[in-house]
Amino acid sequence: MLLDSLIDKATQLNSVTVAVAAAEDTDVIEAVLDAIDRNLANFLLFGDKEKIQAIIDEKNREMASNKQLKIVHADSKTSAAELAVQAVSSKEATVLMKGNIQTNIILKAVLNKEYGLRTGNVLSHVAVFEIPGINRYTIVTDAAMNIDPNLEQKAQIIKNAVSIAHSIGIENPKVAPLAAVEVVNPAMQATIDAAALTMMNRRGQISGCIVDGPLGLDNAVSSLAAEHKGIRSEVAGKADILLVPAIEVGNVLYKSLIYFANAKVGAVIAGAAAPIVLTSRADSAESKLYSLALAICSVNK
Numbered sequence: 464m465l466l467d468s469l470i471d472k473a474t475q476l477n478s479v480t481v482a483v484a485a486a487e488d489t490d491v492i493e494a495v496l497d498a499i500d501r502n503l504a505n506f507l508l509f510g511d512k513e514k515i516q517a518i519i520d521e522k523n524r525e526m527a528s529n530k531q532l533k534i535v536h537a538d539s540k541t542s543a544a545e546l547a548v549q550a551v552s553s554k555e556a557t558v559l560m561k562g563n564i565q566t567n568i569i570l571k572a573v574l575n576k577e578y579g580l581r582t583g584n585v586l587s588h589v590a591v592f593e594i595p596g597i598n599r600y601t602i603v604t605d606a607a608m609n610i611d612p613n614l615e616q617k618a619q620i621i622k623n624a625v626s627i628a629h630s631i632g633i634e635n636p637k638v639a640p641l642a643a644v645e646v647v648n649p650a651m652q653a654t655i656d657a658a659a660l661t662m663m664n665r666r667g668q669i670s671g672c673i674v675d676g677p678l679g680l681d682n683a684v685s686s687l688a689a690e691h692k693g694i695r696s697e698v699a700g701k702a703d704i705l706l707v708p709a710i711e712v713g714n715v716l717y718k719s720l721i722y723f724a725n726a727k728v729g730a731v732i733a734g735a736a737a738p739i740v741l742t743s744r745a746d747s748a749e750s751k752l753y754s755l756a757l758a759i760c761s762v763n764k
């Protein structure tokens with residue numbers, strides 16, 4: 464219900480234009496048509512025009528009006544990524560969306576120095592989960608962009624996630640920098656960074672949230688586990704944002720939540736000149752729609 468309410472919220476906000484890179488994918492088109500039906504957005508679809516049109520026809524749907532949906536042919540996926548990014552940097556579109564394309568290809572276009580969407584900040588992936596049995600959002604960052612972030616990058620990754628949390632109504636999110644243990648171990652860089660991030664938050668270098676770590680995943684999300692270990696923390700057991708130490712941890716956590724826990728997700732890249740809808744190609748049409756809603760909320764915040 465949490466992510467459905469995000470769609471309701473986005474429906475009440477200003478409609479945006481979304482540029483989709485490599486739109487030739489059934490789930491992408493389903494999410495696009497659903498978003499049009501709900502008046503969430505208009506779309507510029509870049510990619511293989513014949514394939515895109517065939518998928519729309521297959522869905523037995525009337526072609527949406529020209530204003531709502533336009534297809535622009537691109538000879539390759541790389542070219543589709545470049546054209547979609549250029550549409551956003553030239554302000555023809557307000558949101559970029561990853562279609563049937565590898566993550567690193569679209570991100571390279573996003574980071575292009577001439578036409579990309581750089582801002583001087585670190586760009587990072589923010590995934591907002593609705594997990595069965597947990598009646599609040601759980602945000603995981605960064606599962607998809609920053610491979611092995613250093614302390615400075617982790618601080619910026621937290622700031623990006625906090626900004627997304629604010630845009631969906633979490634006013635003072637609790638941030639848990641995760642590690643394998645909840646004490647500082649000089650042999651584990653993640654614990655040292657977590658302690659430094661906690662102090663950066665206390666000294667006002669990271670604001671708008673409460674950071675406390677290192678925390679193990681169990682102590683971060685379960686009060687019982689935290690109590691059992693005698694951890695006294697404002698974040699333990701109640702974390703809204705889980706900062707992972709490296710991409711593999713985040714990516715496996717992201718996919719575990721979906722495949723083992725039946726969680727639903729919406730995800731974007733934050734910190735760029737425009738929000739970027741970035742889900743796994745295997746993620747459902749529903750998750751692509753949630754991601755669009757999340758991007759629209761973050762544009763209108």
Ligand SMILES: CCCC(=O)SCCNC(=O)CCNC(=O)[C@H](O)C(C)(C)COP(=O)(O)OP(=O)(O)OC[C@H]1O[C@@H](n2cnc3c(N)ncnc32)[C@H](O)[C@@H]1OP(=O)(O)O
Pocket residue numbers: 566567568570571574584585586587606607608609610714717741742743744
């Ligand atoms: C969770 C669901 C979805 C998935 O499963 S996604 C699958 C996993 N994800 C991936 O495969 C993508 C992982 N990341 C990457 O491949 C790379 O880091 C990425 C983003 C493509 C960048 O690669 P390269 O272009 O080789 O980057 P590079 O390190 O040589 O840097 C080139 C210039 O870009 C800049 N850059 C790289 N990452 C950045 C960031 N996060 N924020 C801001 N700027 C960034 C970097 O500083 C460099 O700038 P400059 O040229 O020195 O001015």
